[in-house]
Amino acid sequence: MTITYPKNGDTLVLMSEACIGCGACVDVCPHAVFRIEAGKAMIASKATCMECGACARNCPAGALSVEAGVGCAGAIILGKIRGTAPTCGDDSCCGS
Amino acid sequence: MSILLGRDPDQHTQAGFVALNGLRKPWVEKFLVYAGRTIPVVSTILKAGDRWGSVKARWGINRMQYGILPGLYAVGSPGADSLVFVTANYKMSFDALRSRLGGLDAWILVLDTKGINVWCAAGKGTFGTTELVSRVAKVKLSSLVSHRVLILPQLGAPGVRAPEIARRTGFRVEWGPVRAKDIRAYLAADRQKSDAMREIRFDLRDRMVIAPIEIAHSWPILPATIVLASLFGLPVGAGFLTRAIPVAIVILGTMPVGTILFPAILPFLPSRAFVVKGAVLGALWAVVCSLLFRLPPLAAIACFLLATPIVAFLAMNFTGSSTYTCQSGALLEVDRSFWPMVISLAASLVAGGAAKLLGI
Numbered sequence: 001m002t003i004t005y006p007k008n009g010d011t012l013v014l015m016s017e018a019c020i021g022c023g024a025c026v027d028v029c030p031h032a033v034f035r036i037e038a039g040k041a042m043i044a045s046k047a048t049c050m051e052c053g054a055c056a057r058n059c060p061a062g063a064l065s066v067e068a069g070v071g072c073a074g075a076i077i078l079g080k081i082r083g084t085a086p087t088c089g090d091d092s093c094c095g096s
Numbered sequence: 097m098s099i100l101l102g103r104d105p106d107q108h109t110q111a112g113f114v115a116l117n118g119l120r121k122p123w124v125e126k127f128l129v130y131a132g133r134t135i136p137v138v139s140t141i142l143k144a145g146d147r148w149g150s151v152k153a154r155w156g157i158n159r160m161q162y163g164i165l166p167g168l169y170a171v172g173s174p175g176a177d178s179l180v181f182v183t184a185n186y187k188m189s190f191d192a193l194r195s196r197l198g199g200l201d202a203w204i205l206v207l208d209t210k211g212i213n214v215w216c217a218a219g220k221g222t223f224g225t226t227e228l229v230s231r232v233a234k235v236k237l238s239s240l241v242s243h244r245v246l247i248l249p250q251l252g253a254p255g256v257r258a259p260e261i262a263r264r265t266g267f268r269v270e271w272g273p274v275r276a277k278d279i280r281a282y283l284a285a286d287r288q289k290s291d292a293m294r295e296i297r298f299d300l301r302d303r304m305v306i307a308p309i310e311i312a313h314s315w316p317i318l319p320a321t322i323v324l325a326s327l328f329g330l331p332v333g334a335g336f337l338t339r340a341i342p343v344a345i346v347i348l349g350t351m352p353v354g355t356i357l358f359p360a361i362l363p364f365l366p367s368r369a370f371v372v373k374g375a376v377l378g379a380l381w382a383v384v385c386s387l388l389f390r391l392p393p394l395a396a397i398a399c400f401l402l403a404t405p406i407v408a409f410l411a412m413n414f415t416g417s418s419t420y421t422c423q424s425g426a427l428l429e430v431d432r433s434f435w436p437m438v439i440s441l442a443a444s445l446v447a448g449g450a451a452k453l454l455g456i
Contacts, residue, residue: 003298003362003368003420004420005418005420005421005422005425006368006369006425006428006429007422007424007428008420008422008425009422010422010424011424026294027250027271027289027294028250028253028271029294030250030251030274030294030296030419031295031296031420032294032295048420049422050419050420050421050422051422051423051424052219052253052254053219053254054218054253054254057253057254057255057256057257058253058256058257058258058259060259067423068219068254068423069422069423069424070219070416070423071415071416071418071420071421071422071423071425071426072415072416072421072426073370073371073412073413073415073416073426073429073430074413074415074416075416076423076426076427077430086427088216088220
């Protein structure tokens with residue numbers, strides 16, 4: 001079952017003209033957002049993109065951009081309390 | 097040479113050069129003297145102590161002190177052509193990796209992620225390009241192995257820029273599977289990943305394994321239960337418990353509902369926003385309690401206004417443990433739900449007080 005989340009993939013931008021079709025984005029994406037078609041990457045599933053930033057960081061051609069961040073309400077609340085960007089604080093709380 | 101290297105203050109703080117006292121651990125089987133270094137050889141079988149450590153960490157006990165010394169480790173009897181696996185210095189991450197390397201001869205390069213798991217550390221940047229470049233240099237990896245390949249967990253990719261690693265260290269990053277349990281299949285397939293190995297999941301088991309930490313983090317509900325149940329139980333004397341116990345059950349019940357039942361049925365709850373899913377579940381809990389205790393109308397409304405925001409808040413906190421939520425969506429949830437939750441809680445106290453005084 002594919003579960004999605006509000007605003008998933010909103011900030012993900014692929015600049016096709018810069019793409020060299022290497023497939024690095026396909027390889028690092030944990031949500032199967034990309035597919036290579038006719039030698040170029042394409043966004044096949046924007047709704048599952050959690051904006052982790054793995055693709056943009058590993059695109060050798062700089063063809064991808066995304067506003068990466070933590071999808072964690074706890075970090076956002078702590079950031080608001082401290083007046084900073086979302087932060088995990090001293091005691092990280094995310095799962096394993 | 098090891099003595100010489102031992103004089104470098106940098107080398108004292110990491111595994112792989114001298115036999116450090118900090119590495120006399122049950123999971124270190126022996127030390128391998130190789131290429132002028134003294135490298136800890138670790139067991140690939142998890143012992144009771146390792147498992148107990150994981151259980152404690154899952155419950156949040158000493159979790160931030162569950163790190164191991166960064167540096168170089170070995171499994172089996174590796175040599176110049178053995179594979180190098182990279183991981184975080186969170187003991188549970190390290191255990192997940194080594195327990196899948198039984199029978200292999202390999203090196204494990206442990207990055208200093210401040211005791212945080214791979215994915216979270218990659219998000220923070222500590223499982224990152226800078227640390228990997230510096231760790232490769234610190235352990236003098238190029239003089240240890242003849243090949244130039246590093247196998248990294250795929251979930252390290254938000255923090256590590258592979259093209260830059262190649263440029264700055266000469267090592268090519270290969271992104272291994274998301275889950276350590278797929279490592280053997282990945283190696284068997286000549287280090288080719290299937291689509292399934294690449295994809296993160298959030299199945300029932302994945303969701304329930306993180307429930308304990310959510311339970312541990314929901315501890316403020318306990319004192320809140322005691323205070324509110326006592327207040328609504330007043331006056332002390334005959335009937336105190338009869339009045340206090342239903343209130344206690346309503347509030348205390350939000351804990352298992354929000355931290356166990358919620359992750360269990362998450363995909364089947366309406367809406368994509370966790371806070372809405374939680375609110376629905378909280379409201380249902382209020383209905384169950386109202387029927388169970390045959391609450392009069394105003395008391396039932398108070399129960400609804402109390403349980404709904406508590407479970408909604410617990411559910412919203414679960415975004416941090418989930419594997420698919422993005423930051424802008426989580427921000428939206430927090431912004432939209434903060435005041436409704438606060439107002440609902442305040443209204444519940446007013447309604448509860450009125451219900452008690454008026455007996456309706």
